[in-house]
Amino acid sequence: MNENSSVxxxxxxxxxxxxxRSASTSGQFRFWFMINATLITAYTGAVGPLFGMSLSWTLVAIVAGTLFGTLFQAFHGAQGPHMGLPQMIQSRVQFGSRGAIVPITAATIVPIGFAIFYIQTGAYAFTDLTGTTNLAVPQIVIGVAAIVAAIVGFKLLVKAEGIIAYVMIANLVLLTIAALVVLPFGDLFSASAVSLVGFLAQFGASAAYQIAIAPIVSDYTRYLPSRTPSVVVSASVFFGTVLSAVWIEALGAAVSLTFPDLDVVAGIHDMGNEFGFQLGTATLVIAIVVCLITAGVSFYSGTVSFLSALEAFRPLKPTAKLRAVTIAIAGGVAVLAGLTLPADTLTGFSTFLLLLGYLLIPWTAVNLTDYYLVRKGVYSISDILRSDGGIYGRWGKRGLISYAVGFVVMIPFFSTTFYTGPVAASLDGADISFVVGLLVPAGLYALLMRGHDLEAERAIVAASEISTPSADAELVAAAEA
Known part of the structure; x- marks a missing residue:
């Protein structure tokens, strides 16, 4: 089947x-803006208020956490056009073709988990819009539509996100005006409540929300021409996701503090309608469409990760039929799981965010360290695509050890509703696990790779059928330095 001629x-x-490769960087900006432009992002901004934080300090934590988390996401974005591969199969270099199943398992669960929340948020928007209490029907309808969109694939998803981006920006502008008119910002900003625990909780939630997107970034940037400068790709991803995340999380924080007894989505609905012009109602209609499309993006990337893991154990031909069947099964499981989620979405979502961060931070540290500091973008694509891993092998001991050690050293710093590590307990529940989760595996991997013969490996890469292009002057110069 030819990609250019098939729907x-x-x-x-x-x-x-x-x-x-026909994607554009402007299209990428709109796409990544829309990744966060869902009402579910507003829940992330409501974490600080849960800990009694004032609006001003919550906004500081939101901005700081978002900027921090998006840096890693944006650095992953540059890998896509340079390698032409989806994000998680690239992990075969560091972890081996079979060893990569460790981070890929997390990367499969993450987007499918997000899809559940997108579907549920869209269903909540529907019930708030119609006044019905039946969540099951809208969840099924949104879920099935998202599955179909994911099966059609990249072109439909990017085009749909690009079109709805203009509508969403207009909606956010109007919601911001409504917030300035309706919400008591004088009172909200006059408060100055702050706590270390609350600040770190909001910082960590905003950062984890961004880092959680890292496993899917190259799935879409790989459709950019290889000659696209890395800095341009990273900037498109970075500014797109930061803009929507900070904007919507800030609205979520303000609405949560103003309407503490309401679900954040319901609060945004009421605020919009109080402003007039049925803005709240229009927002919920847009939210349903956005949640549907973004759930489709999540199904797409989750199944791509899953198939890349499965192919290492059983050679597979990447056909449209195989992808469609896998998406249908994964989507069906997600819809069923969503029907069983508890009503307290916010608490469940904040816990889910923490778990995502714990699983993904050591992986992103190892992957980025290898790409930018160790191998510096010089890879054999042909060997990555081999089931036996080619020159990278089936089991990448250095990567696996670094990942495992990074995760283990994070455990004393964990702070969740079901477990608090001793270090976190001594800090009154403050969670700084992401710091050690980034530094330790990155440093350990760089140390372990010092004994690896990179010169001999580069000679093999140069002779391989498909390798990373020499067009990226930044990486080539760094590799030759």
Whole structure:
């Protein structure tokens, strides 16, 4: 099946040839803006108020956490056009073709988990809009539609996100005006309540929300031409996601503090309608569409990660049929799981965010350290795509050890509703696990790789059928230095 002539995308975990890369950086900006432009993002901004934080300090934590988390997400974005591969199959370099199943398992669960919340948030928007109490029907309808969108694939998802981005920006502008008119910002900003625990909780939630997107970034940036400068790709991802995340989380924080007894989505609905012009109602209609499309994006990336893991144990041909069946099964499981979620979405979501951060931070540290500091973007794509891992092997001991050690050293710093580590307890529940989760595995991996013969490996890469292009002057210069 030819990707250019078929409605349904044929690619999944495989390499995108240069002739099929037609994406643009402006399209990428709109796409990544829309990744966070859902009402579910507002829940993230409500974490600080849960800990009694004032609006001003919550906003500081939101901005700081978002900027911190998005840095890693944006650095992953540059890998896509350079390698032409989806994000998680690239992990075969550091972890081996079979060893990569460790981070890929997390990367499969993460987007599917987000899809559950997107579907549930869209269903809540529908019930607030119609006054019905039946969540099951809208969840099923939104879920099925998202599955279909994911099966059609990249072109539909990017085009849909690009179109709805203009509508969403207009909606956010109007909601911001409504907030300035309706919400008591004088009172909200006059308060100055702050706590270390609350600040770190909001910082960590905002950072984890961004880092959680890291496993899917290259799935979409791989459709950019390889000659696209890395800095331009990273900037498109960075500014797109930061803008929508900070904007909507700030609204979520203000609404949560003003309407503490309401669900955040319901609060935004009431605020919009109080302003007039049925803005709240229009916001919920837009939210349903946005949640549907973003759930489709999550299904797409989650199944791409899953197939890349499965292919290492059983060679698979990346056909449209295989991808469609996998998406249908994963989507069906997600819809069923969503029907059983508790009503207290906010508490469940904040816990989910923490778990995502714990699982993904050591992976992102190892992957980025290898790409930017160790191998410096010099890879054999042909060997990455081999089931036996080629020159990278089936089990990457250095990567696996670094990941495992990074996760273990984070445990004393964990702070969740079901477990608080001794270090976190001594800090009154403050969670700084992300600091050690980034520094320890990155440093350990760089140390372990000092004994690896990179010169011999680069000679093999140069002779491989498909390797990373020499067009990226930044990485080539760094590799030759």
């Amino acid at each position: 349904v995308e044929a690619h999944s975990f495989d390499y995108i040839p240069e002739s099929e």
